[in-house]
Amino acid sequence: MSEQVFEATIAKDQRIEPRDWMPDGYRKTMIRQIAQHAHSEIIGMQPEGAWITRAPSLRRKAILLAKVQDEAGHGLYLYSAAETLGADRGDLTRRLIEGRQKYSSIFNYPTLTFADVGVIGWLVDGAAICNQVPLCRSSFGPYARAMIRICKEESFHQRQGYELLMTMMRGTPAQREMVQDAVNRWWWPSLMMFGPPDGESPNTAQSMAWKIKRHTNDELRQRFVDMSVPQAEALGVTLPDADLRWNAEREHYDFGEIDWSELKRVISGDGPMNAERIANRRRADEEGAWVREAAAAHAAKKQEVPA
Amino acid sequence: MSFDDAYQALTDHDDDARWAYGTGFADPLAGVPTELPEGVDAADLAAYCLMLGDDALILSHRLQQWVTRAPELEDEMAIANIALDLLGQARLLLTRAGEAEGAGRGEDDLAYLREAAEFRHVRLVERQDEHFGHLIARLLVFSVWRLALLDRLSASRDPVLAAIGAKGVKEVAYHREYAAGWAVRLGDGTPLSHERMQAGLDAVWPLIGELFEPHEVEQRLPGVAIDRASLRSEFDAVIAQVLEAATLDRPTSAPSSERGHGPELAEILAEMQGLARATPGGVW
Numbered sequence: 001m002s003e004q005v006f007e008a009t010i011a012k013d014q015r016i017e018p019r020d021w022m023p024d025g026y027r028k029t030m031i032r033q034i035a036q037h038a039h040s041e042i043i044g045m046q047p048e049g050a051w052i053t054r055a056p057s058l059r060r061k062a063i064l065l066a067k068v069q070d071e072a073g074h075g076l077y078l079y080s081a082a083e084t085l086g087a088d089r090g091d092l093t094r095r096l097i098e099g100r101q102k103y104s105s106i107f108n109y110p111t112l113t114f115a116d117v118g119v120i121g122w123l124v125d126g127a128a129i130c131n132q133v134p135l136c137r138s139s140f141g142p143y144a145r146a147m148i149r150i151c152k153e154e155s156f157h158q159r160q161g162y163e164l165l166m167t168m169m170r171g172t173p174a175q176r177e178m179v180q181d182a183v184n185r186w187w188w189p190s191l192m193m194f195g196p197p198d199g200e201s202p203n204t205a206q207s208m209a210w211k212i213k214r215h216t217n218d219e220l221r222q223r224f225v226d227m228s229v230p231q232a233e234a235l236g237v238t239l240p241d242a243d244l245r246w247n248a249e250r251e252h253y254d255f256g257e258i259d260w261s262e263l264k265r266v267i268s269g270d271g272p273m274n275a276e277r278i279a280n281r282r283r284a285d286e287e288g289a290w291v292r293e294a295a296a297a298h299a300a301k302k303q304e305v306p307a
Numbered sequence: 308m309s310f311d312d313a314y315q316a317l318t319d320h321d322d323d324a325r326w327a328y329g330t331g332f333a334d335p336l337a338g339v340p341t342e343l344p345e346g347v348d349a350a351d352l353a354a355y356c357l358m359l360g361d362d363a364l365i366l367s368h369r370l371q372q373w374v375t376r377a378p379e380l381e382d383e384m385a386i387a388n389i390a391l392d393l394l395g396q397a398r399l400l401l402t403r404a405g406e407a408e409g410a411g412r413g414e415d416d417l418a419y420l421r422e423a424a425e426f427r428h429v430r431l432v433e434r435q436d437e438h439f440g441h442l443i444a445r446l447l448v449f450s451v452w453r454l455a456l457l458d459r460l461s462a463s464r465d466p467v468l469a470a471i472g473a474k475g476v477k478e479v480a481y482h483r484e485y486a487a488g489w490a491v492r493l494g495d496g497t498p499l500s501h502e503r504m505q506a507g508l509d510a511v512w513p514l515i516g517e518l519f520e521p522h523e524v525e526q527r528l529p530g531v532a533i534d535r536a537s538l539r540s541e542f543d544a545v546i547a548q549v550l551e552a553a554t555l556d557r558p559t560s561a562p563s564s565e566r567g568h569g570p571e572l573a574e575i576l577a578e579m580q581g582l583a584r585a586t587p588g589g590v591w
Binding site for chain 2: 042045046049052053054055056057058059060061062065066068069072073075076079089114164167168170171172174175280281283284287288289290291292293294295297298301
């Protein structure tokens, strides 16, 4: 394999596999992209995981527990995909807890009520699906294949979240208020999940050339808005944007200006929950160290004594 | 379903409930005949179902508290899986209890609206884990006991309990294997892990007496309920095998057969029931 073969593979829309030759920049970018995605799955367990023990029915408890377990599975699957490129799961985890690698800034917002569980399913998982569906065609084979399975499970989670909101909207006035309040708090952060505007997204061009990104941030964001508006109407909630309206000429919804300073603040570590999310992950890692050491010590003993 | 339309498809239909599948059956006992066996006292059967159901419900709660705290991602998945299995068992057993009782109470009424004194689980499941060694010790002891119990329950005269037993055997066989595997790794791992695994075992050991102490509800349900005392020899044999492989000592403390609940139950119920009780008339 050589650079020409790599370029030709990309040009033909075929997959790069772990043992193929690839430019260092491609390898580094893929490791970073996959690791950030894996970190997001693992940190993303926290906001909803906090509601498992408090879920208000056993059915919702089972749904939520299974969902959070799926996220652990996605994380595991993605760390394994990163390992095909020579990364190490333990090392990536250290980078996360030392703040050297990022995760999706959406998980730095708090989950204040049980309606947040539904809204995370509907909007946050929905935005994630918009971002991730095109990645099922990523040029890096292991990531593309992981994304197919992950997108199927994410769609399932999204529908479950939407179904919870539909159910709550048929409940008491207090429950309907809870849903509206959660939508008000999560709508703008969900739009920020697509990243900075195209003009300020320096890596987009290279990533699109390498076919590890298929649409620009603004394209995906517009798509998400267009799909979400009728869903909000069906649900009976208002999206908190006075400038949101159909533009017949563009055949898209116009929407208001996003507060980019907030996104920058949250990405740079100053969101409402950044410190706590990382502290929790760090504590789990530190408190589990003796267990992992024991497993390694036991495995070493078993190797010394042939069965 | 096309991938590109996954999100769009949300409002394409009006049957949202199907997406929460595996959770909200119109017939929660899946078509198993539900009439009471002859000569069985309905109140006793309901009480027995609550005993087995509450054991699963409360231990599941303790395992749910480990979510996002596990030492490794594989264990994150395993612990959540075990918690889900036990929650599933609890749901079936509480549903059967409500049905036997005949007062129109469902699984959620029983889980969320009973007071502490009405819960019937063994004290073993209440305890808070201080570290992973405690989690494994309790899970080992509990799943060795429960597997022996469910295995015998699958021959119960009550068709629902028999079906729950048969389903649960497959699940708890895995729970036992998971716990035994970690007991061996920790016991025969590092000096620190050995010490913590032994400490976990020592901590739960005083609570095992109740697991084998004959219970009056069981005695009034011959052929339906399992006599706990009969589980002792299988329990002892399996535990001895695990402890030997794990280089652990069988604790010497005398098991207490005392029943009842400790102050930790109030904390568990406050956490589990708080939201449901704070939203009267709420639908979820």
